[in-house]
Every structure is written in structure tokens, then in C-alpha cells.
Amino acid sequence: MPVTSVVRRGALLCATVSFAALALSGQxxxxxxxxxxxxxxxxxxxxxxxxxxxxTDYRNASGAPGYRYxxxxxxxxxxxRLDEGKRSVSGTETITYxxxxxxxxxxxxxxxxxxxYKHDSISQMAQTVSxxxxxxxxxxxxxxxxxxxxxxxxxxxxxxxxxALPYTVVDSLLRIDLGEAVxxxxxxxRFTIEWSFPMVENKVVGGRSGYECFTQAGEDGxxxxxxxxxxxxxxxxxxxxxxxxxxxxxxxxxxLEFGDYNVALTVPADHVVSATGVLQNPDSALSAAQRDRLExxxxxxxxxxxxxxxxxxxxxxxxxSGEKTWVFAAENVRxxxxxxxxxxxxxxxxxxxxxxxxxxxxxxxxxxxEARPLWDAYSTKSIAHTIDVYGHFAFPYPYPVAQSVNGPxxxxxxxxxxxxxxxxxxxxxxxxxxxxxxxxYGLIGVVIHEVGHDWFPMIVNSDERQWTWMDxxxxxxxxxxxxxxxxxxxxxxxxxxxDIAEYMLSENQVPLMTQxxxxxxxxxxxxxxxxxxxTILRETVLGRELFDRAFREYATRWRFKxxxxxxxxxxxxxxxGVDLDWFWRGWFYSTxxxxxxxxxxxxxxxxxxxxxxxxxxxxxxxxxxxxxxTASRNTQQTVVERDPSTRDFYDSIDxxxxxxxxxxxxxxxxxxxxxxxxxxREVKDNFYRFTFSNKGGLVMPVILKxxxxxxxxxTARIPAEIWRYNNRKVTWQYVTEKTLAKAELDPLWETADAxxxxxxxxxxxxxxxxxxxxxxxxxxRMKDSNVKVLPDSLRTYDAPERD
Numbered sequence: 001m002p003v004t005s006v007v008r009r010g011a012l013l014c015a016t017v018s019f020a021a022l023a024l025s026g027q028x029x030x031x032x033x034x035x036x037x038x039x040x041x042x043x044x045x046x047x048x049x050x051x052x053x054x055x056t057d058y059r060n061a062s063g064a065p066g067y068r069y070x071x072x073x074x075x076x077x078x079x080x081r082l083d084e085g086k087r088s089v090s091g092t093e094t095i096t097y098x099x100x101x102x103x104x105x106x107x108x109x110x111x112x113x114x115x116x117y118k119h120d121s122i123s124q125m126a127q128t129v130s131x132x133x134x135x136x137x138x139x140x141x142x143x144x145x146x147x148x149x150x151x152x153x154x155x156x157x158x159x160x161x162x163x164a165l166p167y168t169v170v171d172s173l174l175r176i177d178l179g180e181a182v183x184x185x186x187x188x189x190r191f192t193i194e195w196s197f198p199m200v201e202n203k204v205v206g207g208r209s210g211y212e213c214f215t216q217a218g219e220d221g222x223x224x225x226x227x228x229x230x231x232x233x234x235x236x237x238x239x240x241x242x243x244x245x246x247x248x249x250x251x252x253x254x255x256l257e258f259g260d261y262n263v264a265l266t267v268p269a270d271h272v273v274s275a276t277g278v279l280q281n282p283d284s285a286l287s288a289a290q291r292d293r294l295e296x297x298x299x300x301x302x303x304x305x306x307x308x309x310x311x312x313x314x315x316x317x318x319x320x321s322g323e324k325t326w327v328f329a330a331e332n333v334r335x336x337x338x339x340x341x342x343x344x345x346x347x348x349x350x351x352x353x354x355x356x357x358x359x360x361x362x363x364x365x366x367x368x369x370e371a372r373p374l375w376d377a378y379s380t381k382s383i384a385h386t387i388d389v390y391g392h393f394a395f396p397y398p399y400p401v402a403q404s405v406n407g408p409x410x411x412x413x414x415x416x417x418x419x420x421x422x423x424x425x426x427x428x429x430x431x432x433x434x435x436x437x438x439x440x441y442g443l444i445g446v447v448i449h450e451v452g453h454d455w456f457p458m459i460v461n462s463d464e465r466q467w468t469w470m471d472x473x474x475x476x477x478x479x480x481x482x483x484x485x486x487x488x489x490x491x492x493x494x495x496x497x498x499d500i501a502e503y504m505l506s507e508n509q510v511p512l513m514t515q516x517x518x519x520x521x522x523x524x525x526x527x528x529x530x531x532x533x534x535t536i537l538r539e540t541v542l543g544r545e546l547f548d549r550a551f552r553e554y555a556t557r558w559r560f561k562x563x564x565x566x567x568x569x570x571x572x573x574x575x576x577g578v579d580l581d582w583f584w585r586g587w588f589y590s591t592x593x594x595x596x597x598x599x600x601x602x603x604x605x606x607x608x609x610x611x612x613x614x615x616x617x618x619x620x621x622x623x624x625x626x627x628x629x630t631a632s633r634n635t636q637q638t639v640v641e642r643d644p645s646t647r648d649f650y651d652s653i654d655x656x657x658x659x660x661x662x663x664x665x666x667x668x669x670x671x672x673x674x675x676x677x678x679x680x681r682e683v684k685d686n687f688y689r690f691t692f693s694n695k696g697g698l699v700m701p702v703i704l705k706x707x708x709x710x711x712x713x714x715t716a717r718i719p720a721e722i723w724r725y726n727n728r729k730v731t732w733q734y735v736t737e738k739t740l741a742k743a744e745l746d747p748l749w750e751t752a753d754a755x756x757x758x759x760x761x762x763x764x765x766x767x768x769x770x771x772x773x774x775x776x777x778x779x780x781r782m783k784d785s786n787v788k789v790l791p792d793s794l795r796t797y798d799a800p801e802r803d
Contacts, residue, residue: 041727043585043586043724044721047584048581051585052566052569052570053240053564053566056239058070059239059240059564062574063554063557063566063567063568063569063575064567064571065558065561069561070101070102070239071100071238072098072099072236072257073097073098073100073258074097074098074234074257074258074259075095075098075260076231076336077093077094077096077261078091078092078261078263078264079091079092079093080092080265080266081266081323082225082227082265082268082271082340084223084225084267084268086198087198087223088197088198089197089199089227090195091194092192092195093192093231094190094191095191095192095234096189096190097182097188097189097190099182099183099186099187099237100184100185100186101237102184102185103184104182105184105237106177106178107175108176108178108182108189108234109173109235109243109244109245110173110174110175110176111172111229111232111233111234111254112173112174113172113254114151114197114230115150115152115169115248116151116172116248116249117150117151117205117207118150119145119149121151121249122247122249123250140204141206144201144205145205148198149198150197150200151197152195152197153195154167154174154232156192156194157191157192157193157194158191159179159189160190160191165177170247171247172247173247174232195231195232199211199225202226202408202409203408208228208409208419209229209337209409209419210408211223211225211226211408214343214368220317222316222319223341224341224344225340225341226337226338226405226407227337227338227339228409228414228419230338231336233254233256233335234256236255236463236562237257240564241463244463244465246466251468251516251517251519252464252466252515252517253465253471255457255462255464255466255562256334256461257334258332258334258461258560259333260330260331260333261276261328261336262327262328263338264325264326265325265328265340266324267324267325267340268319268322268342269321269322269324270315270318270319270320270342271324271341271342271344272307272341272344273339273340274338274339274366274403275336275338276333276335276336276337276414276415277328277329277330277333277336277401277416278329278400279326279328280327280328280329281325284324284325285324285326285327290306293305294348297349297350298350298362299350300350301349302349302381303348303349303363303365303381304348304349306346306348306364307344307345308345309372312343312368312369313369315342315343316343316369319342330416333415333416334415334458336414337414337419339366341366343368343369344367344405345367346365347376347379348362348363348364349362349384350363351383351387351397351402353387353391353396353397355397355398357396358396358400361402362400362401363384363401363402363403365383365404365405366404366405367379368406370423370426370433371406371424372433373435375423378443378447379404379406379420382447382448383404383447383451385485386402386448387402389448389478390455390478390482393481393548393551393552393555394456394551394552394555394556395455395552401416402454403416403418404418404420404447404450405419410422411446411450413451413453413454413458415454415458416454418447418453418454420443420446420447420450422442422443424439425439444483444486445483445492448479448482448483448486449475449479452478452479452482453475455478455555456474457470459559459560460554460555460561460563461558461562461563462564463562463564464516465516466515467513467515467516467564467565468516468522468525468526469512469526469529469530470563470565472526472530473512473526473527473531473533474531476495476530477530477531479494479495480492480494480495480535483495494528494531494532495528495531495532497532497535497536497750497751499528499532500524500528500529500532501594501752501754503524503525504593504696504752504754508520508521509521509525511588511590512529512587513565513588529587530587532752536700539750540701540703540751541580541583541720542576546576547572550572550573550574550575551572553571553575554567554575569584582720586699592696592698593698593752593754594698594700594751594752594754595694595695595696595753595755595758596693596702596745596751597692597695597745597755598690598692598704598743598744598745598758598761599691601761601766602691602767602768603686603687603765603767604688604769604770605684605685605686605768606681606684606687606770606772607770609670609681611659611663611667612663614658614666615656615662617769618656618769619654621768621769622656624767684737685735685737686735686737686738686739686740687733687734687735687770688733688734688735688736688740689768690731690733690734690761691729692729692731694723694728694729695755696753696755699727700751701719701720701751702716702718702722702732702745703715703747703748703750704716704732704734705745705747706734706736706742707740707741707743707744708738708739708740708741709738709740709741710739712738714736715747716734718732742760742761743760744759744760745759746759
């Protein structure tokens with residue numbers, strides 16, 4: 001090893017030690033990889049140590065939960081009552097909080113999400129408007145919010161002994177100060193909260209819950225109630241953030257802890273209730289006929305009515321005077337939702353799974369007559385399809401029921417229950433109900449999407465308030481897969497690479513790793529772009545086998561746990577065996593777009609080993625270039641034409657002709673080659689050289705389709721690493737005996753390339769000869785040609801010898 005190498009290694013070692021020492025001392029240091037010269041940008045540098053947090057005992061470097069991983073457990077016993085006349089809900093809940101963290105907790109944070117309807121909430125006060133027009137819907141909402149105010153009223157909070165606990169409300173959050181800190185590593189505390197809130201009229205004010213009443217002319221006057229974010233719930237306390245106590249202001253959804261629920265809902269006696277969990281008192285809640293139908297539905301291969309449309313219509317005609325309590329129990333869920341109405345018809349069917357823990361799932365739908373005939377045709381069957389597809393991509397559905405409810409909420413998810421909005425249209429003259437193709441596919445799509453949320457984030461419990469894409473994006477990706485498995489021509493809104501290009505070109509966008517409440521173009525960012533990224537990752541970058549295995553690994557590792565993006569990224573890399581930092585950096589951390597241009601194609605061949613043949617090719621290539629325009633237009637004779645004495649050897653030859661030295665050198669060079677080298681020297685194939693430029697900034701694989709004159713085609717899938725030395729312009733080579741007729745990038749439109757006008761090469765394919773040996777810098781062709789100049793004249797010479 002040269003001494004200089006030793007010195008350099010030593011210097012590098014010293015530098016490394018110095019950086020480590022500075023880091024341990026707490027001093028600020030510059031990134032040792034920071035570039036200060038040149039324009040090179042490494043799009044393939046690792047995210048470890050730059051963007052990703054350091055692995056810990058709680059979540060390790062492979063993306064799996066660490067051996068000391070923990071999470072809290074929160075159990076709820078709730079008794080609640082729906083006051084139909086006042087459109088309000090009141091209740092009492094007893095919460096048992098188990099602190100599995102290593103920390104003693106002197107206080108607890110709870111979520112009061114209904115408080116975003118208070119007049120002085122961050123959500124209401126921070127709303128903005130734009131433009132010079134206003135819709136009538138906006139006018140109605142503004143007037144309603146003048147006269148109506150939502151939010152929780154907390155009547156009391158008491159500990160297990162009945163003593164009042166002090167508490168503080170901070171916007172949509174509530175802090176309870178405990179008399180004694182709940183100890184870590186399994187410590188437990190129990191307390192009770194009494195509360196109430198007015199339900200929001202969803203069609204006027206909006207939101208994720210509320211009521212809808214059918215009070216227009218010709219309607220029955222009854223209401224549908226959907227309960228969500230309807231009781232105080234514990235905020236998450238995690239190893240990576242501590243208390244997740246960011247207020248709910250509209251976009252960032254609800255991160256919660258798992259636990260067991262026992263919920264008693266008291267509603268008008270003629271209401272039918274759908275809720276998270278399994279009905280515990282069917283004998284008192286359902287008639288004998290309905291219980292019998294429910295039992296038969298378990299073995300049915302198509303939906304069976306539990307509450308028939310005729311029974312629902314009969315219930316609509318009058319209101320019962322009494323009340324009835326429906327009791328539901330759910331284990332290991334992170335939330336609880338419900339819906340109640342006398343308008344509900346209810347159908348169900350059993351869905352079988354090859355899964356010992358849950359071999360049968362009851363798929364069930366609840367809907368008013370206004371939703372027929374669309375809902376009875378597609379809702380429950382869409383649930384069954386979702387269970388099948390998501391079970392294949394992630395893990396089998398672990399809960400006993402999965403439900404879809406039609407009401408005022410267009411699409412929202414809770415464990416085992418979803419709210420979905422599409423309905424048929426009613427003819428104003430005949431009253432006949434029909435539905436559009438858009439409504440049909442809209443219902444199927446939204447049911448798949450919302451039921452799919454049972455996997456992400458209801459089970460794979462990501463932080464929705466921080467990272468929208470972790471639940472919406474992953475779920476939209478799987479929705480796209482399910483839609484295409486429902487019908488290959490399904491008009492999917494999101495997932496196709498070509499459909500995201502326009503968004504990725506837009507100016508007002510932010511990276512996917514942006515916090516939910518700061519996201520611009522929410523649908524495209526939170527749903528469309530991540531779904532498309534995963535489609536490309538599956539179909540183009542990794543391939544289905546590697547992707548599907550890694551995705552199942554992530555889903556299985558983090559079921560019933562709290563993953564972060566870094567756990568997802570690391571798991572996908574560790575399980576697939578492919579370094580994907582470049583992919584995460586481009587798609588998740590930047591707003592670059594895909595635009596790869598095919599700028600130039602060169603057809604090159606090896607220079608012939610025979611010197612005269614090589615010269616002939618050089619002369620032919622030169623002949624393709626036009627001569628001097630000035631010389632061609634001159635009419636007078638040149639000096640050389642007028643005066644023969646100015647002509648010498650160089651005027652009698654082509655400067656590209658082979659010389660005797662060329663012939664001797666070529667012959668000697670060929671003789672010096674090994675048999676293998678000689679075979680390579682005689683290759684007659686075409687060396688096609690393709691020049692690509694990355695105009696969008698996002699490095700991606702280059703997919704090149706080559707069509708040849710013999711009618712055959714070849715598609716080369718060039719990995720993204722082609723850009724590692726230069727992420728702006730590269731040249732790639734393909735060797736073939738065939739003649740290229742056409743070249744096209746991304747022929748199947750699979751990479752979200754934003755500008756296809758530069759994907760097909762329509763220019764001339766440039767011919768070029770690839771030389772093997774370099775020529776001498778100063779060439780004396782007279783000497784090399786064995787020309788002998790006579791001593792008495794510099795202008796006469798003997799003919800060159802031909803060797």
C-alpha cells in the first residue's frame with residue numbers, strides 16, 4: 001500500500017473520531033458529507049442518520065417492533081342515550097387506563113373532538129375564505145353556526161372512589177390531573193366522566209358524524225343518526241412522541257389506543273342500531289323472526305334481510321313512545337362508532353375466511369328506502385369483496401362483523417362500522433329511484449375504501465393526525481387493487497400512474513411527509529400520490545412478489561400496534577432486500593415529478609480491424625456531412641486549381657485513407673490479441689447508445705421499448721441506479737445485431753411521467769464508429785505512407801509504396 005494511502009486513511013479515521021467526539025460533547029457539527037464544490041447531488045444517499053430517527057429498543061432498525069416495545073391499553077364501559085327530539089347524546093363512561101410505558105404519568109390527556117364545533121375553537125376561528133362568490137351551502141352553514149354551538153359539556157370527572165378530579169379543557173383536548181401518578185410498567189387507574197353534546201346536522205354544518213332528517217315535501221320526517229367522536233377518548237402516549245396532544249382542527253384524524261369496549265346505547269324503541277362490536281342482547285333488541293334471519297344469514301352466499309324494507313317502511317309511519325337499549329361488546333379496538341334510525345333496512349351475509357381465529361365474518365349493511373335499489377345490490381357484496389382482497393394483501397380480518405351504513409356522512413370509518421353516502425336519484429315527477437353508473441361505482445369504491453380502513457389505521461394503527469398518507473394512501477392503494485379485481489374496467493379515481501402526473505406538476509403542493517393539517521390539495525396528496533407511489537413500487541420497481549411479501553410483513557408486524565413511516569420504510573427495504581431510500585426521498589420527501597426525456601440515439605459499430613475497411617467507413621461517415629457552403633458558392637478558381645505547382649502529396653490523397661503504418665499497426669494489433677479478444681474485435685453488432693435526461697428531478701427506473709426493423713420488440717427495464725453518478729443526464733448502451741426502428745420510454749405509462757411528448761425518439765439515429773485504439777497526437781501521413789520526397793524539389797515525390 002502506498003504511504004499516501006496510509007496517511008489518507010489515518011486522516012479519515014481521525015476525522016471520524018473527531019466528529020464522534022463532537023457529537024458526544026453536544027457541540028453542533030456540520031454534516032461530514034456536506035458538499036461544498038460542484039453541482040453533484042446524490043439522490044441515492046441514505047436516509048439513515050439524515051431524516052430517519054435512530055433505532056431503539058422499542059422499534060428497531062429492521063422496521064419491526066423492538067424487544068421492549070410497549071403501548072397503552074384503555075378499556076371503556078359506556079352508557080349513553082340518544083335524545084331524538086333534542087338531537088343530543090348524553091352518557092357516562094368508566095375508563096380503565098393501563099400504563100404499559102416505563103414512565104409514571106401524573107396526568108392524562110383525552111380528546112374532545114366535538115369541541116371543534118365550538119364558536120371559539122381553533123377549527124372555527126382559523127377557517128379562511130377566498131374569491132368573490134359564496135355558495136348557498138356556505139351561507140346556510142354560516143347562519144347555522146351563528147345560532148347553534150356544538151361541543152362537549154363535562155358534568156363531572158371522578159376517580160374510582162367517587163372523588164372529583166381536577167381537569168382543564170384546552171380547545172379539543174382535556175387534561176385530567178390525577179391525585180396520584182399512575183405508575184409505569186403495568187400500573188392502572190380508573191375514573192368516570194359524565195358528559196353530553198348536541199349532534200350536528202351534518203348536511204348543513206358538515207363533519208364526520210351527525211344527523212340527517214328527511215323533512216322535505218313527500219318525505220317521512222324521520223332521521224338517521226351517526227355517532228362518531230361522540231365520547232371523551234384517551235389520547236395516545238407513545239415511545240416516539242409522548243402525549244399525542246395536538247388539537248383536532250379538521251383534517252388530521254384520530255390516533256387512539258386499543259382496548260375493550262362495553263357500550264349500552266339507549267334509543268327510541270323502534271330504532272335499529274348498527275355499532276362497533278357484537279350485539280349482546282339480541283333477545284330484547286330483535287324480534288324472533290329477525291333473530292332467525294340473522295342466524296340464516298351466517299351461511300348465506302348472498303345478502304339476507306334481517307330487517308326487511310317493508311318492516312322499515314312500517315316503522316317510519318309512526319314513532320314509538322318508549323325506548324330500548326342495545327348492548328354491544330368489542331375487544332381490542334381503538335374506537336367505537338354507531339348509527340341509529342327507524343328508517344333502516346338491514347341485510348347481512350357470512351364471509352368465510354381460512355383463518356382459525358375468525359373463520360366467519362358477518363358482512364352487514366344498514367340503509368333507508370332512499371338508498372334502494374343501489375344499496376341492497378352492492379353494499380354488502382362490496383364488504384365481502386374487501387374482506388377477501390385485503391385479507392390477501394395484508395392479513396385476514398380479525399373481527400366478527402364488518403358493516404356499511406348509509407346516512408349523511410359521505411365516507412368515514414370506525415372499527416367494524418363505516419358510514420357511506422352514495423344513493424340513487426329520485427325522479428321528481430314519478431318518485432322512481434334510479435342510479436347512475438357513477439353512483440354505482442362510487443358506492444362500491446367508497447365501501448371498499450372505508451371498510452379497508454379497518455386494516456389501515458383501525459388495526460395497523462398509524463398516527464393519522466401526523467401522517468395522512470400512512471392510512472389514506474396505503475388504503476387507497478389497496479382500494480385500487482380491490483377495484484381492479486372487482487372489474488378490470490373499474491373507473492378507479494386514484495392509483496393509475498398516468499392520473500397523478502397533473503398534480504405532480506402543480507405548484508401548490510407539499511411533500512407527503514407534511515403534517516396533516518398543513519397539507520395542500522389534500523385528496524391528491526394524502527390519497528392519490530401515495531397510492532400511485534405504491535402501485536409503481538409494486539408493478540415497476542420491486543415487482544409483485546417482492547412487494548407483496550414485504551407489504552404483508554409490514555401489515556403483520558404492526559397489526560394492533562403504532563407504526564411510524566420509518567417502520568414502514570425500513571420494513572419494505574429489509575423484507576424485499578432492495579435499497580429504496582432514493583424512492584422514499586423522491587416520492588415522500590420531495591415535490592419533484594417524473595419527466596424522463598429520450599434526447600438522442602446513436603447507432604455505433606466497432607471500427608473494422610482491417611485498416612482499409614476502417615478508412616472506407618470513416619470516409620463514408622464524413623460524406624454524410626454537407627461541405628462548406630462558402631466554397632460551394634465561390635465561382636472563381638482557387639490557387640490550387642490555378643497553379644499545379646502548389647499541389648503535393650496531400651492533395652493527391654484522402655486524409656482519411658489508410659497509411660502503410662495503419663495497415664501494419666492494425667495487422668500487428670490483431671496478431672497480439674488472444675483468441676477471446678480477437679473474437680470480440682470482430683463483433684459486427686450494433687452498439688445503440690441512448691441519452692436520457694431527467695427533466696422532472698425525481699429519479700426513477702428507465703423503461704425503454706425498442707422496436708426493430710424485423711418486427712420484433714424488446715423492453716429494457718433499467719434500474720433507477722442509472723442516475724447515481726449524474727441525476728440529470730446519462731447515456732445507456734444496448735448491443736444487438738438487429739437494426740433499431742423506433743425507441744419509446746415508458747410505453748405502458750407506468751411511471752407517472754408528466755410529459756410524454758419527449759418519450760418517443762423521432763429524430764435521426766446518428767451513425768458512429770467506435771475506435772479501439774487511439775491515434776498519435778501528431779500524425780505525419782507522408783512518413784506513415786512511405787513517401788520519398790526528392791531533394792531538388794519539395795513539390796515532386798515518388799508514389800507511395802503499397803505494403
